[in-house]
Amino acid sequence: MPEVTEHAPGTAAWTQLTSPDVGASKEFYRGVFGWDSYTLTLGAWGDNEIFTLGGAQGPEVAGLNSLVDDTEPASWTCYFRVEDLDAAIAAVGDAGGAVNVEPTDIADLGRMALCSDPQGAEFALWLPHNIKGAGVVDEPGATCWVELASTDVQDARRFYGKVFGWTAVDRSYYAPSYTNWKIGDWSVAGMLPIEAWWPAGFPPHWIPYFWVEDCDATAARAAELGATVHVPPTDIRPGRLSVMTDPAGARLAVITPDVSGRPADPARP
Numbered sequence: 001m002p003e004v005t006e007h008a009p010g011t012a013a014w015t016q017l018t019s020p021d022v023g024a025s026k027e028f029y030r031g032v033f034g035w036d037s038y039t040l041t042l043g044a045w046g047d048n049e050i051f052t053l054g055g056a057q058g059p060e061v062a063g064l065n066s067l068v069d070d071t072e073p074a075s076w077t078c079y080f081r082v083e084d085l086d087a088a089i090a091a092v093g094d095a096g097g098a099v100n101v102e103p104t105d106i107a108d109l110g111r112m113a114l115c116s117d118p119q120g121a122e123f124a125l126w127l128p129h130n131i132k133g134a135g136v137v138d139e140p141g142a143t144c145w146v147e148l149a150s151t152d153v154q155d156a157r158r159f160y161g162k163v164f165g166w167t168a169v170d171r172s173y174y175a176p177s178y179t180n181w182k183i184g185d186w187s188v189a190g191m192l193p194i195e196a197w198w199p200a201g202f203p204p205h206w207i208p209y210f211w212v213e214d215c216d217a218t219a220a221r222a223a224e225l226g227a228t229v230h231v232p233p234t235d236i237r238p239g240r241l242s243v244m245t246d247p248a249g250a251r252l253a254v255i256t257p258d259v260s261g262r263p264a265d266p267a268r269p
Contacts, residue, residue: 004059004135007081010164011188012146013126013133014079015208016063018072019248022049025064025074028246032222033141033210035061042107053142059135061142062208074248077114078146078206079126080164081133085111088125088163095162096155117159119151121204138211144257145209148191149202153177156191164188172237207243207251215240215256222246222254 007013019025026049029035035051036058042048049064067074082088085103092099092115100122101114109131116122126133136142150156157168157179166181166188179191194202212218216233219242223229226247233242239257246252 004137005132007128007133008183008186009081009083010166010183011081011186012078012143012208013081013128014063014124014131015134015143015146016065016077016079016124017074017250018065018067018077019074019250020067020070021248022047022064022066025246025248025250028222028225028227029064031225032218032227033061033212035141037064042109053136053139060131061134061136074246074250075122075205076208076250076252077122077124078208079112079124079133082125082127085113085125085127089113089115091163092125095159097159097163117150117204118155119204121148121150121156121206123206140211140213142211143208144211144255145253146189146206147209147253148189148204148206149194150191150204151194153179153191153193160189205251207253209241209253209255212254212256215242215254218242218254219244 017025026037029051035053036056037049037051038056040048040050051061052058053061089099096118098116099113100116103111103113105111108129110126110128113125114122115125134143138144148156160166166183169180169182171178171180177193180187181189219229219233222244227244229242229244231243233240239255241253241255243253
């Protein structure tokens with residue numbers, strides 16, 4: 001697999017899971033995706049588990065750390081690469097978002113800030129130092145897409161356009177009005193509306209998509225290991241997907257992309 005050494009500004013560079021039970025989450029994702037992991041000690045930040053693909057020495061896929069506040073839900077956070085963290089934070093505020101965790105150095109790995117958009121969906125900004133982000137993307141077992149579910153599609157289009165310079169393009173994948181965000185010709189993220197038929201009070205959120213070779217088998221395996229499958233394996237134009245929450249309640253999706261006609265959205269060109 002080709003190793004990624006750089007992530008372009010405005011793209012999802014990293015995904016981080018926070019869990020109330022790091023050991024249980026580690027075993028779940030190892031069982032579902034075949035990941036290995038190693039522990040990275042970050043001083044005041046405690047231990048961080050780094051998931052890897054293709055063995056413990058393989059490229060980094062995602063991170064895992066313990067919840068600081070046990071009253072918070074388990075979740076996956078999408079980290080977006082920026083070149084100027086202060087300017088990006090200013091853009092978040094100017095566009096009506098909030099900074100939930102002020103700019104912080106994560107040892108010598110990079111500098112981050114945790115933000116939320118005007119609808120409350122959380123995401124992170126990442127200015128890399130020694131870790132650029134995921135060492136592999138768009139491959140089986142790795143992240144291949146990130147997606148926002150929003151209660152206000154038009155305002156979200158405005159917000160992320162101002163913060164990251166994304167251009168919104170209409171698509172019809174599996175929602176009446178699916179948004180494909182692009183930088184130039186490059187697809188970087190998607191968005192679907194939270195509709196009236198969704199569960200009451202369903203919060204706006206970002207989720208990662210992980211590429212799998214067999215969506216049906218992966219969804220079945222995840223359910224065996226304690227996941228709740230909310231969208232069973234379903235064919236959409238870009239491939240076959242399933243949406244679930246892991247045993248701790250963190251939302252994620254898996255997809256077996258249709259690669260016959262690539263490049264195609266939402267997989268990156």
